[in-house]
Amino acid sequence: MKQLAERIESREALIGVVGLGYVGLPLAELFARKGYKVLGFDVSSERAAMINRGKNYIDDVRDEDLKQAVDAGLLSATTDMSRLAECECLSICVPTPLGKTKEPDLSYIHAVVVELKKYARAGQLLVLESTTYPGTTDDEMAAPLLAGHPEWEIGRDIFIAFSPERVDPSNPVYKTENTPKVVGGCTPACTELARLLYSKVISPVHTVSSTMTAELVKLLENTYRNVNIAWANEFAMICRKLGVDVWEIIQAASTKPFGFQAFYPGPGLGGHCIPIDPQYLAWKMRALNFPSRMIEVSDQVNSGMPHYVVHLVMETLNEQAIALKGSNIACLGVAYKANVDDVRESPALDVMYELQKRGANISFHDPFVPSIQLGGQTMSSHVLTPDYLAGSDLVLVLTNHDGVDYQMVASHARQVVDTRNAMRGTSGGSIVRL
Numbered sequence: 156m157k158q159l160a161e162r163i164e165s166r167e168a169l170i171g172v173v174g175l176g177y178v179g180l181p182l183a184e185l186f187a188r189k190g191y192k193v194l195g196f197d198v199s200s201e202r203a204a205m206i207n208r209g210k211n212y213i214d215d216v217r218d219e220d221l222k223q224a225v226d227a228g229l230l231s232a233t234t235d236m237s238r239l240a241e242c243e244c245l246s247i248c249v250p251t252p253l254g255k256t257k258e259p260d261l262s263y264i265h266a267v268v269v270e271l272k273k274y275a276r277a278g279q280l281l282v283l284e285s286t287t288y289p290g291t292t293d294d295e296m297a298a299p300l301l302a303g304h305p306e307w308e309i310g311r312d313i314f315i316a317f318s319p320e321r322v323d324p325s326n327p328v329y330k331t332e333n334t335p336k337v338v339g340g341c342t343p344a345c346t347e348l349a350r351l352l353y354s355k356v357i358s359p360v361h362t363v364s365s366t367m368t369a370e371l372v373k374l375l376e377n378t379y380r381n382v383n384i385a386w387a388n389e390f391a392m393i394c395r396k397l398g399v400d401v402w403e404i405i406q407a408a409s410t411k412p413f414g415f416q417a418f419y420p421g422p423g424l425g426g427h428c429i430p431i432d433p434q435y436l437a438w439k440m441r442a443l444n445f446p447s448r449m450i451e452v453s454d455q456v457n458s459g460m461p462h463y464v465v466h467l468v469m470e471t472l473n474e475q476a477i478a479l480k481g482s483n484i485a486c487l488g489v490a491y492k493a494n495v496d497d498v499r500e501s502p503a504l505d506v507m508y509e510l511q512k513r514g515a516n517i518s519f520h521d522p523f524v525p526s527i528q529l530g531g532q533t534m535s536s537h538v539l540t541p542d543y544l545a546g547s548d549l550v551l552v553l554t555n556h557d558g559v560d561y562q563m564v565a566s567h568a569r570q571v572v573d574t575r576n577a578m579r580g581t582s583g584g585s586i587v588r589l
């Protein structure tokens with residue numbers, strides 16, 4: 156342990172980052188920017204080749220920072236998993252999606268563990284960062300590794316920890332570097348090494364007593380968002396029934412300086428975290444015969460939102476004696492949230508798919524997303540012009556990207572349904588808000 160601690164301290168330790176996506180690439184670039192030599196691992200040869208050419212593909216990484224790290228020989232990438240053996244510290248940032256019936260899909264973590272069983276060596280620090288259910292680090296990573304190396308003792312020969320990734324893509328203030336990091340190891344020695352490693356590049360680092368505690372920190376954070384968004388969505392439906400403006404109420408409630416945090420309604424949840432992570436916890440608790448009612452109810456409310464929006468569109472068209480079938484609907488924004496290019500789990504796609512299935516002619520504009528797959532077909536982003544807006548029966552705002560000229564939308568659209576309050580501050584036009 157002392158030797159690895161000294162090598163981390165002196166920045167001589169070679170850092171490996173496994174999975175170079177939205178989470179892994181910013182982390183790899185950060186270690187390199189802080190003076191560590193970093194070897195990135197990915198199954199995508201295209202991604203590895205891009206990095207080795209100094210080409211960036213993640214918005215939260217600055218092109219010039221990536222190029223500088225590669226040119227300085229501090230950052231490189233490979234698909235050759237045998238090179239895991241070269242690294243002294245490894246952070247694992249592979250996907251943890253859901254299967255078809257909302258059960259955890261740990262296949263990416265399992266694939267990494269298969270490689271670690273072959274190439275991990277004594278003296279390494281292994282940190283899992285992928286969001287997952289409580290118990291994963293011990294049961295799915297440490298146990299199989301030790302089964303292959305019965306001579307190892309955790310905390311003496313090999314060091315294993317969990318540290319939840321907290322990336323918030325496109326956040327202008329909080330990046331990997333200044334978002335506090337939580338770490339919990341299998342043993343106190345594991346926690347201490349992981350704390351030391353991350354404290355060299357991220358401030359502050361907060362240690363917790365176990366890997367399971369660290370896993371649950373992430374699940375508490377993201378379930379908190381999921382549940383509160385569900386309440387904002389249900390509250391929006393309540394307000395609609397009562398004929399009052401939910402956005403005005405949230406704005407007014409936000410003036411309270413304590414005891415209230417604003418969450419906003421929308422067409423549903425999206426992205427690789429908020430809709431998914433609570434399901435990992437719910438699955439684990441079902442297995443322990445303790446179903447989480449909060450998660451189940453929130454999921455029902457949130458996953459019903461796309462259908463609620465479709466209904467709102469139908470009602471709005473109906474007011475103008477227009478049938479949904481055959482109508483032209485221009486959708487603004489398909490990314491799962493503002494100012495990102497990520498459409499994973501985007502509720503916009505669910506809304507558009509349901510509208511299309513009911514016979515509407517769907518098109519979209521998204522300054523961040525050039526094309527999408529909808530109903531098995533590729534659809535390209537339309538240029539946003541007065542003619543495009545005026546030629547549609549209804550404009551449906553599904554994502555509130557900055558930089559869209561919403562006043563032009565108000566001035567030219569025949570009818571707008573706004574699920575994000577993006578049209579606030581515009582004048583004129585016929586606007587129905589969620």
Ligand SMILES: NC(=O)c1ccc[n+]([C@@H]2O[C@H](COP(=O)([O-])OP(=O)(O)OC[C@H]3O[C@@H](n4cnc5c(N)ncnc54)[C@H](O)[C@@H]3O)[C@@H](O)[C@H]2O)c1
Nearest residue numbers: 174175176177178197198248249250251266285286320322
């Ligand atoms: N995206 C976010 O905003 C965010 C935020 C916090 C936490 N997380 C969590 O971080 C984890 C990673 O998410 P992401 O958004 O970075 O995913 P991503 O899909 O953007 O990136 C994952 C990368 O891992 C690679 N990969 C897949 N299998 C691999 C393997 N066996 N070996 C090596 N590389 C492999 C993929 O090719 C891809 O480049 C997930 O558990 C997610 O829940 C994501």
